[in-house]
Amino acid sequence: MTTPQPATCPATQHAGRPAGTCPIHQQAAQFDPFQDAYMENPSEFVRWAREQKPVFYSPKLDYWVVTRYQAIKDIFRDPITFSPSNVLEPVGEPSPEAAAILKEYGYAMNRTLVNEDEPAHMARRRALMEPFTPEHLRKHEPTVRRLVTTAIDGFIDDGRVDLMQKLLWDVPFSVALEFLGIEDDSDRETMHRFSIAHTINAFGRPTPEERANVAHTVGQFWQFSGEVLEKMKRTPDGPGWMRYSIRQQKDFPEVVTDSYLHSMMMAIIVAAHESTSFASANAIKLLLEHPESWADICKNPLLISPAVEECLRHNGSIGSWRRRATRDVEIEGVAIPSGARLLLVVSSANHDPRQFGDPDFFDIRRDNTVEHLTFGFGAHQCLGKNIGRMEMQIIIGELSRRLPHMRLADQTYQYVHNLAFRGPRGLVVEWDPAQNPERHDADVLHATQEVRLGAPLAKHVVRDLKIASAQQVADNILLLRLVSPTGTSLPQWTPGAHLDIECGNTGLSRQYSLCSDLNDHKAWEVAVLNDPESRGGSSWIHQHARSGAELRVRGPRNHFRLNETPAGRLLFVAGGIGITPIMAMAQRARALNLDYEIHFSCRSRCTLPFAHALQQTHGARLHLHISDEGKRNDFDHLLAGLKDDTEVYACGPNRMLEALEAAVARRGLPDTCLHIEHFVNSVTILDPDKEHAFDVELKNSGLTLTVANDQTLLDVLRANNIDVQSDCEEGLCGACEVAALDGDIDHRDSVLTTSERRENTRLMTCCSRAKGQKLVLDL
Structure with a gap:
């Protein structure tokens, strides 16, 4: 139910809007992100909008709020229609008193990488991006490790610490200064005060009592940044990104201007550490709230990189980004007028079920978590994302190695209310120093984990599962039932999904389709054919897979997806072990009451798995083609008379799939109707x-x-x-x-x-x- 349309509603100013279509929803009228409930969980705060009103106008902010993944990603894709010029713009009009104070300090904050329009933005980004590439960032890794180690050494025997005070602010701040090339960091407290004031000024809503103090501090920060920049200009050949930018100014004077350098100096001192400090705090809090995930990364450090990405998705340090519409445009069916200001709630997008399955479930092995929008997307994606990843991985890696028994202390979390950075001001943890691993094993102090500068490697996203049973279901076919060693539920999966199973220490990993009941969340099942012509994976599994043994798996991942809203009927074609993905597809088709048939081919009855269960479930929809009994599947006959809207899903031996493709071509059916699954690639990759x-x-x-x-x-x-x-x-x-x-x-x-x-x-x-x-x- 909507409230009466106010006279000042911006929608009424948009030509062509029908009467009675004001987007101001009752909850939209009350929307206020400057409170703890929003800062604690922005996604939950706007769940109502994501589900019911994905784009709404907030009269309290005078912003249009966008909450769904695809709409926000599309906005990031188009920096011409959606200008970033208001990213650092104060939320409300500054008071005359505050404006006068800033003028006294000569404050002239201009454009930076985050709020620059095209084409100037990409020209500057290209000129200045080299130090942000993984190759150049690697040289900062030893410094990050030293800073983290030194900080932890300072409290390792205390048993209780506020990580924000002793680790999570200091380390990212020190790394930021080194990266920028700022040598003098003696007055850290003043710089911390500067950063908070800048955050409140650009992204917050200071009270009338706060405005004067904030303006004075921001003005002092502006002067400080200018002094540091002038000092660097006297030694331009020194280290750091700002000196690199000064050197680039000689080659690109119209691109890298004095005004730009001064504004960037001020903005990046904040951005380079504030987001990483809060992201690290949010991640550690989230991991400790999920003890199984914390135990997993303590046991297997390769999981730290994917865990960081899932933390950034589930509870990132950037709640929203801002844009301004440069023309009349429509978003999610809502007409947005030219000049409108947009608040893109990326924390909400990162919990959109249209993009992330079971989005509120915290899963450090999620297969598409890197698609989160915390760093933005496209031309304005955060340049510093990889140095932030490096710091987070090292911080979490050192804490999980040296303090695996750490736990959250009872506490109340407080936040700096603003539209950009989000994270607790304090994060208190406790532990028993007597249980510190290094007291009993000195090698703990010398171990390090691999740091990924970029998206996690999927091969590192492993899960240790226990074999609950290993059952022979046909000649040379073993059905494995896999469960969590702790008995917890496993993530949901979709028909056609497969697992990658690591074959011990052989270096081999092989893909096997999931064939278990889609409604069974306690176990996954895969069937493995011991193929004498295979590359060794299946024989290893048949030799070593026993009830009670553990396997390392990756996934589920799905590139053989079932269309659940087909225009016509579904035809499932399987050969031998290729029945495994088809089983789940058929189960789903039956549950959706779709029109389908299963055609299952095998050499003989003894090589035919799951026939009895399939017969019981699907009855006359199941057709068996057994070669030894003279019943071979004639694809030309099978496809005869099929309508063009039929969809065919097939999995089996390559020769069967090739024959099916040829039959589709002979019958003149559109090749878009055929969906096939391969587990062997015979194409030459790179010569x-x-x-x-x-x-x-x-x-x-x-x-x-x-x-x-x-x-x-x-x-x-x-x-x-x-x-x-x-x-x-x-x-x-x-x-x-x-x-x-x-x-x-x-x-x-x-x-x-x-x-x-x-x-x-x-x-x-x-x-x-x-x-x-x-x-x-x-x-």
Whole structure:
């Protein structure tokens, strides 16, 4: 139910809006993000909007609030229509007194990387981004480790500490100063005061009593930044990003201006540490609130990188970003007038079930967590994201190694109320010093974990599961029932999903489709054929998989998805062990009351798994084709008379899939109807002697990169700070898929169907290349 439309509603000023369609919802009229309830959990605070009113006008803010993932990502994609110019703009009009105070200090904050419009923004970003690439950031890793170690040494035997006071503010602040090249950090308390004042001024809503003090402090911060900059100009060959920027000014004087350098100096002192401090605090709080996840990373440090990404998604340090509409535009069906200010609640987007399955579930092994929008997206994505990741990984790694028994103390969390940075001002933890591992094992002090500068490697996102049972269900076919060792529920999965199972210390990992009951959240089941022609994975599993044993698995991941709203009927075709993904698809089709049939081929009855259970569940919809009994599946006959809107899902031996593809072509059916699953890629991936270099334009990032003949596209993207996940890097798993906008793709994967390849809208960056000289990607 909506409130009566106020006379000042901006919607009434938009030409063409029908009467009675004011977007001011009752809850929208009361929306106020400057309170603890919002700072503690922005996603929950706007759940009502995400579910019912994804775009609404807030009269208290005079902002249009956007809450869903795809809408926010599309806004980030278009910096022309949606200008970032108001990112650092005070929320309300400054008082005349505050404006006069700032003028006394010569305050002239201008554009920076976060609020610069195009085309100036990309020119500056390209000129100044090199120190942010993974290659250059690596040199800061020893400093981060030293700072973290020293800080923990200072309280390791105390048994109780406020991590914000003793670790999480100091370390990111020191790293920020080193990165910038600021040598004098003696007056840290003053700089801390400067940072808080800048945050309140740019993103907060100071009370009338606070405004004068905030203005004085911001003015002092402006003068301090100018003094530091002038000092650096006298030693331009020294270290740090600001001196690098000063040197670049000589080559690009119209791009890197004095005004820009001064404004950037002030803004980045805050941005370079405030977001990391709060992100680290939020992450540690979240992990300690989920003891199983904390225990997992203590046991396996390779999980720290994916855990950091899930923490950034689930409880990141950036609650929202801001934009201004430069023309009349429509968002989620709501007409937005030119000049309107937008609040993009990325914390809400990161909990959108349309993008993240079971989004409120904290899962450090989530397969698409890197798609979160905490860092923004596209041309204005945070340049410092990887140094922040480095700091968070090292902080969490050292704490989990040296204080695995740490726990949250009883406390009340307080926040700085603002629209950007969010995290507690204090984070008190406790532990028993007598249980410190280093008191009993000196090697603890010398261990280090690998740091990922970029998206987590999917191969590190492992889960230790116990084999509850290992049952022979047909000749050479073993059904494994996998459960959590602690008996907890496992994440939900969708029909067609598979697991990657690590085969002990062999270095092998193999993909197996999930075939368990979709409603069973306590266990996952996979069936493994001991194939004498395999590469060794299946034989290892048959030799070592026993009830009670543990397996390391990755996933679930799905690139063989079922269309749950088909226009016509569904035809499921399986050969041998290929029945496994089809079982789950058929279960889902039955639950949705869809029209479907299953055609299951096998050599003989003894090699036919799950036939009895399938017969009981699907009855006459199941058709068995057993070669030894003279019943082979005739694909031409099977496809005869099918309507064009039929969708065919098939999994089985390559020769069966090739025969089915040929039959589809002979019958003149659209190849878009056929969806197949492969677990072997026979395409040559990379031979430098036979390759050519090509360019790749990243449409959203404003970059054009060159992929040499001896490089993969994935390697080049990673080297240039572009987040793309990967796993097998053989063109099999689909983890590194990205969207393509233009160019002829040389597809070398076994994930995409023939029709999907022809569409030229997706490619696997680990193996596929350009047929011509250029590709344009949606990155």
